[in-house]
Amino acid sequence: MNWTPRVKQIKIRRLYRYAKIGVYDDILLHDIGWQLYDRCCDIVTVADVYRYGKVPCPQCQSQIQRQIDILSSSGEGGTKEYWFNCPHCSKRLLWRDCRLDLRINPRCLTCDNLLQVSDKYQCNCGKSWTKKAYGQSVRTRVRLPCPHCRNLVRRPEAPLKEKKAIRQNYSPTLSCPKCEGTAFHRNGNIECIDCNYIRRWKAYRKSLKKKDEKLSCVNCRYEFKWQEWRKSTQTLRTGNPKPARDFVKKWSACRTSQQRMIQIDSLMQTLHGRGPLAPLFIDSGESKIRQMLDDLAS
Ligand SMILES: [Zn+2]
Ligand SMILES: [Zn+2]
Ligand SMILES: [Zn+2]
Ligand SMILES: [Zn+2]
Ligand SMILES: [Zn+2]
Structure with a gap:
């Protein structure tokens, strides 16, 4: 890199x-x-x-499409990202822009001041978070500051027709993490029809995120790891x-x-x-x- x-x-x-x-x-x-x-x-x-x-x-x-992104956009049935405009400054945004901004420059979720970073996050106003609690809060909030104008914006809803499409394709075929056979996302689990492997969907998604993704270029055959790229x-x-x-x-x-x-x-x-x-x-x-x-x- x-x-x-x-x-x-x-x-x-x-x-x-x-x-x-x-x-x-x-x-x-x-x-x-x-x-x-x-x-x-x-x-x-x-x-x-x-x-x-x-x-x-x-x-x-050459552009290499990440696997994990494909999964998070179709697999969770609702986290697919939609463009929306900030109602205050009318900049075009993705919800992940708002999250990413706070992940890179953690700010107080009450007063929006930059946080002091030590083993935890601390604000001059007295609020503090452990890094884990902060990350969780950013992930689950439905209102976050716009990265451009800092006013609070609301997490956008999926447009109606997209919602329907997500429901219809709810069971994409997956590859079983154990035998690489055919698996489905069903009843909150991932279930393999070849080896009967079954695991909670959430746990499966989490393990996928943790696993370092191998990226290979179809054009020049170069191979590298996502985490290493990310670090750079x-x-x-x-x-x-x-x-x-x-x-x-x-x-x-x-x-x-x-x-x-x-x-x-x-x-x-x-x-x-x-x-x-x-x-x-x-x-x-x-x-x-x-x-x-x-x-x-x-
Ligand atoms: Zn705004
Ligand atoms: Zn804005
Ligand atoms: Zn504060
Ligand atoms: Zn299997
Ligand atoms: Zn290449």
């Missing part, structure tokens, strides 16, 4: 020092801008994997990839040094407004990044 590294903080400071005295350092502008561009492409790629369940092959970039994306994951998407679109349209400086600056302003996003782009400690973004904004 060859991800573009984050941009060094010193470089950005240098760029601004020159800009302040009215000088555009062209080489530095290109250097930083294109690195940010590549980094943004990576962030967008990773966000799309969580959204569509397709992983790009690290060797040839640790500093690239966000529930709010929009600033990265915007930069990708706008950067390549820049023709002059001034336009380039404006795009970089507008990304920095966005990052300034959204603290937790900045470490995805800039290589430094969190407090140093905050200090720099404060300086640039003043």
